[in-house]
Amino acid sequence: MSRIVSGPEAIAxxxxxxxxxxxxxxxxxxxxxxxxxxxxxxxxxxxxxLKGRPSTNPLIVHVSGTKMARRVVETWSEQADAIARAHxxxxxxxxxxxxxxxxxxxxxxxxxxxxxxPSHPIALALIDAFDKPIVGPSANPSGRISPTCPVxxxxxxxxxxxxxxxxxxxHAGIESTVVDLTNSTPRILRRGLLGREALANTLGGVExxxxxHTPTNEPARSPGVIGAHYQPRTPCQLxxxxxxxxxxxxxxxxxxxxxxxxxxxxxxFGLDEHAGAYAAGLYHAMHRADACSASMIWIETPPIxxxxxxxxxxxxxxxxxxxxxxxxxx
Ligand code: AMP
Ligand code: MG
Numbered sequence: 001m002s003r004i005v006s007g008p009e010a011i012a013x014x015x016x017x018x019x020x021x022x023x024x025x026x027x028x029x030x031x032x033x034x035x036x037x038x039x040x041x042x043x044x045x046x047x048x049x050l051k052g053r054p055s056t057n058p059l060i061v062h063v064s065g066t067k068m069a070r071r072v073v074e075t076w077s078e079q080a081d082a083i084a085r086a087h088x089x090x091x092x093x094x095x096x097x098x099x100x101x102x103x104x105x106x107x108x109x110x111x112x113x114x115x116x117x118p119s120h121p122i123a124l125a126l127i128d129a130f131d132k133p134i135v136g137p138s139a140n141p142s143g144r145i146s147p148t149c150p151v152x153x154x155x156x157x158x159x160x161x162x163x164x165x166x167x168x169x170x171h172a173g174i175e176s177t178v179v180d181l182t183n184s185t186p187r188i189l190r191r192g193l194l195g196r197e198a199l200a201n202t203l204g205g206v207e208x209x210x211x212x213h214t215p216t217n218e219p220a221r222s223p224g225v226i227g228a229h230y231q232p233r234t235p236c237q238l239x240x241x242x243x244x245x246x247x248x249x250x251x252x253x254x255x256x257x258x259x260x261x262x263x264x265x266x267x268x269f270g271l272d273e274h275a276g277a278y279a280a281g282l283y284h285a286m287h288r289a290d291a292c293s294a295s296m297i298w299i300e301t302p303p304i305x306x307x308x309x310x311x312x313x314x315x316x317x318x319x320x321x322x323x324x325x326x327x328x329x330x
Pocket of ligand 1: 057058059060095107110112113114136137138175178189190
């Protein structure tokens with residue numbers, strides 16, 4: 001049985017379990033992570049098995065600051081330092097060449113490692129108390145909706161010997177931006193709350209690319225960003241605001257930002273129209289819609305054209321990247 005735990009004893013129990021090679025679910029500001037000792041390949045292997053995650057999809061290593069980050073990479077670059085100084089702790093993951101001491105399984109056999117310092121105080125306390133970096137993929141069965149509160153994690157792993165450290169609802173609500181710094185031009189592999197403009201500014205105005213994930217015959221640079229993901233069990237599709245307003249089918253669960261009142265009939269899960277708040281509420285709404293008895297979920301396309309700053313636009317682009325995969329069949 002998984003167990004939700006809280007308070008200072010929860011951190012101590014988490015540290016003890018991590019030391020024993022057992023997974024520990026912990027809160028971050030983005031989503032809940034499934035933690036394990038990044039230097040223990042057996043413990044990391046157990047996380048892959050538990051999630052049903054393909055071994056080709058590498059994990060993010062979570063650290064409590066730049067000092068610990070230097071232990072997991074070969075060389076901590078100036079660009080990495082600039083990003084960390086400006087945005088850590090926070091929702092940006094940096095990909096660099098890995099340190100030899102990081103087991104290959106963490107990096108799916110590749111030469112690079114993804115590293116992030118989360119800002120949630122419980123995540124930082126756990127990593128600091130453990131005094132070692134921990135891997136932390138999202139704490140959901142692979143391909144499913146990411147968890148933004150402890151009950152989502154418990155729902156995904158009901159029969160697992162797992163503790164879930166309670167840190168409340170994640171305030172950012174979608175996963176970190178992943179930026180690859182191993183080439184001459186920094187490249188965003190996964191969009192997130194921090195967009196291209198913000199990163200380019202941080203790096204003194206350099207060009208920042210956004211990776212094109214159109215499938216090719218080449219091995220994927222970041223395999224976790226392609227294919228169906230973030231998926232409710234209930235079939236799910238994107239609809240426009242007109243369809244949303246006209247929806248009276250009681251079999252449809254509607255996730256919408258433009259309808260303030262319940263229209264009667266089916267299930268309505270409201271979202272904020274502002275980018276940050278929309279992102280923070282999205283997975284929660286998807287979990288709730290999936291748990292109600294509807295036979296289909298409609299998600300109103302987010303109001304990206306109303307975003308009036310590059311930062312808000314970047315958040316909606318990150319949201320759309322996820323919704324495209326949540327609504328993809330197969
Ligand atoms: P999550 O399961 O939400 O933690 O996803 C982690 C994301 O980071 C996935 O999209 C991975 O493919 C990506 N990732 C992790 N490590 C690396 C790496 N070394 N190089 C490129 N992408 C990575
Ligand atoms: Mg994930």
